[in-house]
Amino acid sequence: MEVNNIINAVKSFNQDARHFQILYLSIFLLYGVFGLDWDISATRILVVLGSAIITQFIWIRIVHGKLSALKSALITGLGLCLLLNSASLLTMGLASFLAISSKFILRIKNKHLFNPANFGIIVSIIVFQDAWISPGQWGSSALFLFVLSVLGGIILHKIGRLETTIVFLAALFLMEFGRTVLYQGWGMDVLFHKFSSGTLLLFSFFMITDPMTIPNAKASRIIWALVLAIATFVLSNWMQIYTAPIWVLFAMTPLTVILDKIYPKLKFEWTSNSKKMNLVNSKPKIN
C-alpha cells in the first residue's frame, strides 16, 4: 500500500532527530544563499560536505563503526557551511576534515571532547588565519528567526536537550537586559536587536545542544549553560568578541569532563529514560 509506505517513511524519518537537523540546516543554508545573497559558491558547499562525509566514511571503516554516523557528518558539514567563511577552499575542506577527525582522535571515555563543527571553526580561525565568522550575515529578519527558534525547539524537544538552550538564552537575556536596558538606559529595541542575531540562535539551538559534547546529566547541563552564558556576556561586552559563544564553547571542554565526573550516576538515569532517550541514543553515536 502506498499510504503505508508513506507512513512508514514518515515514521522512519521521525525515528532519528538527525533527519530533522539535516532538513532544517539545509533550509537555513538555502535561505542564506538565495534569500540573503551569501557569498557562498556551490563548489564551497560541495567541498565542505564532501570532505565531511568522506572523512567520516574513512573513520567508520577504521573503527568499524555504523554507516548511519554519516548523518552526523552531514550535520557537521552543514553547520560549517552556515557558520564558517573563508576565501580558501582548502581551508574550508580542511576545517571539515579536522572537525570529523577530532571526533575520533580527541576522545575521553568513549565520548568525543569537542563539538566537531566548533572544533573545525576554531582551528581554522586560530591556526590557518584565513577563516572567519560573519555574525552579521543573517540580518535580523523576524520571520526567519521565529522559524529558526520553533524548528530548533522541536529538535531539542526530540533529543531532550531543550533546557540547555533555554537556560543559556534566558540567562544571557537577563544579564543583557540588566546591563543594556536597566543600567545603560538603552531602549528595548537595542536589546531585541542583540538577540535577533541568527548566529546566536543557530549556536543556541544547534551547537550547544550536541548531546555528545555537553554534560550528560541535566543538573550539570544547567550549570554548564549558566557558565556558558556568563562567559559569553563578559566576553562580548567587555572584550568586544562578537562571536563569543563559539570561543567559550571550545574553552569549556574541560568543564564538561569535570561535570560528567561529578554527576556520573545521572547519566544512567538519563539513558534509561523512556522513548525520548532511544532517539538520543540513535543520535550522534559517532562510530
Add this chain to the structure above:
Amino acid sequence: MKTKKIVLTALICLLGLSGRSFCGFYVAKADAKLFNKSSQVILVRDGNRTTVTMSNDFKGDVKDFAMVVPVPTIIGRKDIKIADASVFNKLDAYSGPRLVEYFDQNPCQVNRVYAEHSLDMITTTSVREISAFRKDKAKSLGVTIEAQYKVDEYDILILSAKESNGLKIWLVQNGYKIPAQAEEVLAPYIKNNMKFFVVKVDVEKLDQINGMQNVNKYIDDPVMAKSRNLRPLQITYDSPKFMLPIRLGMANANGEQDMIVYALTKKGRVECTNYRTTKIPTNKNIPLFIKQKFGQFYVDLFDKAHNKADKEAVFLEYAWNVSPQFTGMKCDPCVGPPPIYTDLVKAGADWVLNSNNQVGDPVFFTRLHVRYSRETHPRDLEFQVTPNNEHFQARYILTNPASGDLTCDEGQKYCAKMVKKRAGELEELKTLTSWNTVQYKNYVQEYYDKLDDPRLLYDVEEDKNEIIPITPSNHTDPGLGLKLMIMGSVFITMLIMTLSLRLKRLRMA
C-alpha cells in the same frame, strides 16, 4: 542668549571602552533643512588602534560650526591631527561605483577599447552653527573640562560628564538646544564613561592660515565668508571596540541618512558584525544612455538594493588590496590614480612606510555604504577586520554599438543581436532601478529598424559583454605548508589507529 538648535548627523564616531558611544553632532541653524544627508568617514584599524578621519564639507559660515564627538578616553594632543581633504576625494574617486564602456566593431568592416567614468557620489549639504564655549559653571553641573587644545583653526575641548542632565544643561547654557530624541541616548554614553570631544573653529586663525586676513579688511562679502573650507579632523585612540556610533546622529534626522566608510586595514576586508554586509549588484550590462545619468542610476540602484535588503544591510561597494607594492591589477576600470604612499599615510594607515621610510605592511581598502534610520538601526555599527582579501568593485557596463554600414550578412546578424542585447539591457535596468523602461522603446527599435528580415531575430543569441575583469586576490596560500602538515599528521594518525586496531583484533583472535 540666542538659542541654537543642535542638528545631529552621524558623522563622527568613536568607541566606548565598554558599551555604546555615539557620533558627533553638528550644530545648525534652526531653519536648516537637512534631508538626504550623507557623511564620509575613513576608518583605519590596526590591532586595537583605530584612527577616524571625519570629512568636513560644511558649507555655511564656519563661525557657525560646532561639533561634539564622544571619545573613549581623553585624547592626547599628539593623537589629534588635521588631515588633507584631498584624501577623501582620492579615496572616493578611486573606490566609487564605476561605469565601463565598450566599443563594438563593425562586423562588416574588420578589439575592443573601453573608457571609464567615475561617479561623484552624493555630497553632503548641511548648515551648522556654533555657539561660544562657556567653561564656567561647568563643574557645578558635573561637567569637567578634561583637556583643551588649539589645533590650527580648531579649538578643541575634551569634556567629561557625570550625568546626562548636567551635560544637557551645560550645552543649553552654552547656546545649544538638544533635540528631545538626543537626550535618550546621552545617558547611555555617559554611563559608559565617555568623554566628549567638542570642536569649534577659530575663524581668525583659519583666515590667517588661508592668508585671507588682509583681504577681509577690504572686502566684506557674506558669500566669501561662506566659502571657507574646513579641513578634516583625525583622531586616534586605542580600544578593542571597532565601531561607528550612529544612534545620536539619528536624533534629529528626518528619516534615512547615508554614510560612506572607507576602511583601511593590514589584513583584509572590513565587515559589519551586527548588521548584514552584502555586495551591491555589480558587472551588469546597462543601456548606453545611462552614461548621461549615471549618478541618478546609481542612486536609484542603491535605493532599490537597500529596500530589497529590508533596509538594514550594509553594502560593500569596493574591496581591494591598494598597497603600493601590490603588483597585481589595481582596478579595472581604474577611475582615478591609485592612492600612493603619502595618501595612505595621510588617511592614517601609517604602517605603509616603516620607520626607515621603506615599504611596510600592505593596505586593504574596503568601501562600505550604509543607509540607516532610527527604526531599522537601533544599534551602533560594529565592525570586524576579516582575513578576506577577495577583490570587489561596483562596475556597470555600457556598449557603444558599431558604426557605419551594417547591411552585409554579418552586419544584419549583429543588428539582430543588438535588438536582443538592448532589450536585455533595459530589463536589467528595470530590475536594478525599477525605472519604467517602456519609455526607452526607441533604444531597441533603432536596431530593429535596421533589420531587413526580422526573422533573423530567431536565429541569433544575445551577445553580452561578459568581460568581467579578473580580480586577483592573493592566490598564494601563505599557510599552505602548515595546512598540508596538519592534514598529513591526521592521515598518519588514521594509519596508526588502523594498524593498532588490526593488531588488537589479531591478538584477540
